[in-house]
Amino acid sequence: MNELDQKINTHFPGLVVRKDLVKTVKGNAIVPSYVLEYLLGQYCATCDEASIQTGIKTVKEILRKHYVHRNEAGLVRSNIKEKGRYKVIDKISVALNDKADVYEAEFSNLGIKKVLVDSGTVKIHPKLLVSGVWCIADIEYEFTEEKNASPWIMSTLKPIQLSHFSFDDYVEARKQFTTDEWIDLLVQSIGFNPDMFGKRSKLTQLVRLIPFCERNYNLIELGPKGTGKSHIYSEFSPHGILISGGEVTVPKLFVNNSTGKIGLVGYWDCVAFDEFAGKKKRVDKALVDIMKNYMANKSFSRGVETLGAEASMVFVGNTQHTVPYMLKHSDLFCELPEKFYDSAFLDRIHFYIPGWEVDIIRGEMFSSGYGFVVDYLAEILRSLRNYDYSDRYKKHFTLSSDISTRDRDGINKTFSGLMKILFPHDGATKEEIEELLRFAIEGRKRVKDQLMRMDSTYNNVCFSYIDAEGKNNPVTTLEEEENPNHYHKTIAVEEDGIIPDTAEPIVQPVNHQPLTVLKEQHLTFQENQKGISFDTLLGPYLIGATEITVTDPYIRLFYQMRNFMEFLETVVKHKAPDEEVDIHLLTSEDDFKSEQQKENLEKMKKSARALGINFTWEFDDTGTIHARHIVTDCGWKISLDRGLDIFQHYEMNDAFTFTNRLQQFRPCKAFEVTFIKSEGVEAGN
Incomplete structure (x- = not known):
């Protein structure tokens, strides 16, 4: 345990649990984490490793014996019948049978209905009447020949929550x-x-x-x-x-x-x-x-x-x-x-x-x-609902008078919630209070700014606060700082439709390098030559493309995957931030590490999505692709005799070498590249 873990166990003995244990005990039990942690809290709320291991075995045994899997429900019902009484962990919901004037329970996984429940239990646990509650219950079986009577009897019921x-x-x-x-x-x-x-x-x-x-x-x-x-x-x-x-x-x-x-x-x-x-x-x-x-x-x-x-x-x-x-x-x-x-x-x-x-x-x-x-x-959080911490900033700061009552309510409720969570003892410094207040203001400002874009009847609001010295402190959202050209554009709608914003700036590549004059050409590079990067070699030919297809049968091993990831980085650098690009990769499946290959490609797909790159990939089933090239919808085909594998070996695990961080400092392999212009596309920019 680190120092924080030791401190946690010292001041909250029996109320904390090691978080990786949930996965250890869960197995194939489809239950919420709070159900598992309830059980772990009973048997593993300790820092003693021997006790933890014993507790894990106990919890696993409880789940094995008493958690009801739907595909084993018949076996469990049989156990109840044969033993007469059995304890189960299941999600239970209750409904009122007004014709018989009784409450009846239904067990979600066990698959039994019309189990009688006394009114006292329902009064104590009213959530049973809505959507169901996870419980530990003792079920008895007693057959009767009465036509409408259920043989199932619930002798005890305990919702899984702290008492x-x-x-x-x-x-x-x-x-x-x-x-x-x-x-x-x-x-x-x-x-x-x-x-x-x-x-x-x-x-x-x-x-x-x-x-x-x-x-x-x-x-x-x-x-x-x-x-x-x-x-x-x-x-x-x-x-x-x-x-x-x-x-x-x-x-x-x-x-x-x-x-x-x-x-x-x-x-x-x-x-x-x-x-x-x-x-x-x-x-x-x-x-x-x-x-x-x-x-x-x-x-x-x-x-x-x-x-x-x-x-x-x-x-x-x-x-x-x-x-x-x-x-x-x-x-x-x-x-x-x-x-x-x-x-x-x-x-x-x-x-x-x-x-x-x-x-x-x-x-x-x-x-x-x-x-x-x-x-x-x-x-704890539920008990904090009875408190109000929304005024805890007012001895240091005052919200701008420009902020409306509804905006003020949103800010106050967020600030109050964060204070309850972080400072239930009311021990925050002025700087900590200011940090939470700014965060609360930003979250409400994000809502209001979008409303002003949607509806022209909303007036512009200055989201700021005044400190004790009388200084006005404006608050901005992070996306406002990152996208100043688009953030304050108003999308106004009139009878004839949307009024376009004609004041859009011309978007330049992120690296701000002057654009190269594009032309058809064939280039040859020598072994160990330096000063080459995807940005300078390929980047100018990718500007303006919205669809790119990469054909390379050798995107398999880790370093090949990294090369392709760096190609995606080049596309991101050369596209406008408010545009999206579709990139499709055609490659071959790895004969030995196919699952790892797929996992890495999926990671790239998820990562690229957040930056406006719609990345898809497929494996060549024919096994006949040999050519390596890049084709764009802006009229260029880039033929690479080595594909993206143009660099010599370098230490990829050392984050403190420039060959790792910057391509232009890597020695390259001998390779050739040809830029071919499609019909109807003029050279140049």
């Missing part, structure tokens, strides 16, 4: 950690290695926790696939529920007028909508309207009656384009379904997490250190 904790002890233990240590502890509790994240990225991860500790908090995260947007809402807490964006209805979410049954917002602290993006998704307009009212007023109507609820709303979805592309052609909400692409609805969002800043999850990003048993942290 008690001391909030005061939690706050006292927090005081023993520095801010950086506490942030790392929380990041490890989520399951990530904090060494793989910068401070801003860590805060972005922690914002995902705010809906659990702040009532009626409205959060949206849009970004590339594979960044773990929905993980926290499905795996992290028994008080949150993740539902598919396409499965939402008014009765399910709010209230069923025919039965009077309250929906999800009445039972869960956080309701998250997965796969929320998608322009073509069908959405009920009535649902959007009632959500607008709920997100603004914390209430919804049922006939003549108005009901209130505390559930936070989270919307997560995937984007298909880069940020510069979205800012040039539309806005950062452009992926949403048409009915939700509504300024009145989006104005209710308190914070927009920039999902494009979140790294795609990789294996080395997961933590093997200690973190809170997630169920314990979930209960």
Whole structure:
């Protein structure tokens, strides 16, 4: 254990667990992480290795014996019948049978229904009535000849969640950690290695926790696939529920007028909508309207009656384009379904997490250190919903008077949530408070800036704060700094359509080198010649291309893969940031390490997507390709007799050599290249 892990175990004994143990015990059990960590917390919440190994065996045995796999449900039902009584771990939901005036349970994996449940159990655990709860239950079998009677009897039921904790002890233990240590502890509790994240990225991860500790908090995260947007809402807490964006209805979410049954917002602290993006998704307009009212007023109507609820709303979805592309052609909400692409609805969002800043999850990003048993942290966060920390900045800073009440509410709720998570003991310095305040302002500004692009009725707002010395401190978003040419463009719509922005600057290659005059030519290079790079050799012929096909049968071994990755880098450098390029690779399959080859190509595909490169690849089934060339849709074919393999061996594992970092310092192999112009394409630029 490192120093932080030792400190965690010292101040939170029995409440933390080593995070890599979840994968160790999970096997093929399809259960949320909080279920597994509940069990690990019972048997492995220690730093003693021998006890951990014994605990792992115990947890594995519990899962083996009592977790119900659907394909083994028949065997488990038989065990219950033969033994008379058996303990199972399953997801249980309860419904009222009003004809018989009884509550009946249904076991999701075990496949049994109409199991009688007493009213007292339902009163203690009302979430059983909505979507189901993971439980440990004792089931008995008693056959009866009565026609409508069920032979299944539930003798005990215990939801898998923490039974008690001391909030005061939690706050006292927090005081023993520095801010950086506490942030790392929380990041490890989520399951990530904090060494793989910068401070801003860590805060972005922690914002995902705010809906659990702040009532009626409205959060949206849009970004590339594979960044773990929905993980926290499905795996992290028994008080949150993740539902598919396409499965939402008014009765399910709010209230069923025919039965009077309250929906999800009445039972869960956080309701998250997965796969929320998608322009073509069908959405009920009535649902959007009632959500607008709920997100603004914390209430919804049922006939003549108005009901209130505390559930936070989270919307997560995937984007298909880069940020510069979205800012040039539309806005950062452009992926949403048409009915939700509504300024009145989006104005209710308190914070927009920039999902494009979140790294795609990789294996080395997961933590093997200690973190809170997630169920314990979930209960802490839930108890924090009773506090309000939104005024903790006001002794040092004042929000600009230009900021509206709705903007102010969004900033205050985000700031309050971050303060609860990081400083429940109220021990933040002025500098730490300012950092969180700026982050909260930025997240709301990202929403408002896009609304001003969508709807010309929104006035320009100066998002800033004033310190005690009277200095005004403006706040900008990161994408505003990176894309100043596109960020403040207004997409105004009049009767005759969209008014184009004609003030677009001419985009130059990132390296700012003067463009080479393009011409048909044949070049020969000598062995060990230096000063050659893909940027100078190939880059000018790739400018303006939107489709590129690379044919090279030898993209197999690691160094060949790296060569191709550097070719992709060259394309990125020479394309405009607000454009996208389709690149297709035709190569041969490795006879010995095919799976590794595919894995590396897929990694490139995911990485390139975030930069506006749509990379696809295929293997040549004929085994007859020998030529190596690059063909662009802007009229050039580049024939390379060695393909991209033009460099001599160099130390690829040494990050401190210039031959590793810069191609022009590598000696090359002897090779030839020919630039051929297609019919109808004029030479030059």
